[in-house]
Amino acid sequence: MSQHHQHDILVIGSGAAGLTLALTLPSHLRIAVLSKGNLANGSTYWAQGGVAAVLDDTDTVESHVADTLNAGGGLCREDAVRFTVEHSREAIQWLIDQGVPFTRDDETDREDGGFEFHLTREGGHSHRRIIHAADATGAAIFNTLLEQARQRPNIELLEQRVAVDLITERKLGLPGQRCLGAYVLDRSTGEVDTFSARFVALATGGAAKVYLYTSNPDGACGDGIAMAWRAGCRVGNLEFNxxxxxxxxxxxxxxxxxxxxxxxxxxxxxxxxxxxxxxxxxxxxxxxxxxxxxxxxxxxxxxxxxxxxxxxxxxxxxxxxxxxxxxxxxxxxxxxxxxxxxxxxxxxxxHYTCGGVVVDQQGRSDIPGLYAIGETSFTGLHGANRMASNSLLECFVYARAAAEDIVSQLERVEMPSNLPGWDASQVTDSDEDVIIAHNWDELRRFMWDYVGIVRTNKRLQRAEHRVRLLLDEIDEFYSNYKVSRDLIELRNLAQVAELMIRSAMQRKESRGLHYTLDYPEQLSEARDTILQPPTYVD
Missing domain, CATH: 3.90.700.10 (Succinate dehydrogenase/fumarate reductase flavoprotein, catalytic domain)
Structure with a gap:
């Protein structure tokens, strides 16, 4: 029997961005944090390097900004870069206050007031500015934030919950565009539950699982990007993987x-x-x-x-x-x-999806009430190539900004009521799951072969042809059979793959992570690749 849940804020994703948002929001709000597997299954836990921030007296905001702009191939949005870097120190202090056990610098006399933690240096950085917990920074951050979240009675941590689609006013045939919640598969019951919320945040990570070889865990399927696109949000710069x-x-x-x-x-x-x-x-x-x-x-x-x-x-x-x-x-x-x-x-x-759902400096998407934070989002910070250890920083800075923005709107937004439940009356159990497995394998192989590190027009055309055939097959399967985690992820991954291919075909140059043999030179003017869904409303 499907259930109906009500929360002030629904956070889809339990990594660095999602947990930071939940912990930064006031404790009187009812918050649900969803994980489609176990809580530690996301990319945050496996991050080794650290968090880039201006922390030492010898470093400067200008230097970090300049390094990021340089790594980004001329495509970073300088206002986003500056916003992120300027808020880096306070974000790190917040993590320290939560109890994250960063590695301390025991070799240096710190009586002169210098920074007490060990800083390392990574590719593209001109200074040592990476604060870390040995080489397991993600695990240290995740475990600390999770422990803090478990101590907050207003935060409900729900595992084995797979978001299927967002619920919007337009989807229900109502006037307006606002996001009202989401339909979510409970893997323990096999039922699709309805989650109502005053605000929804997508913190679902990236889409690197679209490739045959990836450093990401199995859940990196671009779920938030695909759901936001179907709901009517623009996406940006998805050619930069x-x-x-x-x-x-x-x-x-x-x-x-x-x-x-x-x-x-x-x-x-x-x-x-x-x-x-x-x-x-x-x-x-x-x-x-x-x-x-x-x-x-x-x-x-x-x-x-x-x-x-x-x-x-x-x-x-x-x-x-x-x-x-x-x-x-x-x-x-x-x-x-x-x-x-x-x-x-x-x-x-x-390894990392540099593009994503278009958002502003508060993490707001094109749809009122819907936020996207972390790797799911496109803030403009990374440009054509993410600089090492800026990604975790982006999670903390934008999650905290989103929390502040949500708080400013609380008095004006009421709880959605009477949302219809998920309709499964026209579907049956599938006895053809081999199709899902075959399509999954085919998708990841042709993305690796045709939309990988080096691209050509012909390769992209072949990928486009194949992904459209796959989308038709998946759509037919989705319409006739009960949803499962594998089917939901395949549907989302194929949709994001199609958006990646379209974005790559639009860029007639080589810049940053997008390198094509047909257009090896870089154009004089740098432009973002922004795609608008058919349902987009300006």
């Missing part, structure tokens, strides 16, 4: 990322013969931005016909390596790789 240069290459190592900080602390990229190659591609060598490093690795792999390259930090003292990278050290050791003595086999893998 960041491939992390260094994921562990091993048949049993699923989606394990080798943190950027390994290169930041002196790790060198080498070919199988032991020779470095990055200095041939960029003067910054291993510390070049991720898009340059990923393309260089891809180029060398294709040029030499090799399966991987190698990241070597074995020239550093063994104790240094174990202390700074305990997670990487232990994980690699389980596969027989001692990184204090051996180089790590690595390959690029899809």
């Amino acid at each position: 960041q491939f992390h240069p260094t994921c562990l290459y091993h048949p049993q190592a699923k989606s394990f990322l080798i943190t950027e900080a390994v290169r930041g602390e002196g790790g060198l990229l080498k070919l199988p013969n032991g020779k470095r190659f990055m200095p041939r591609f960029d003067s910054r060598a291993e510390l070049a931005p991720r898009d340059i490093v990923a393309r260089a690795i891809d180029h060398e792999m294709k040029r030499l016909g090799i399966d991987c390259v190698y990241l070597d930090i074995s020239h550093k003292p063994a104790e240094f390596v174990k202390t700074h990278f305990p997670t990487v050290y232990e994980r690699c050791l389980t596969f027989g790789i001692d990184i204090t003595k051996q180089a790590i086999p690595v390959v690029p893998a899809a």
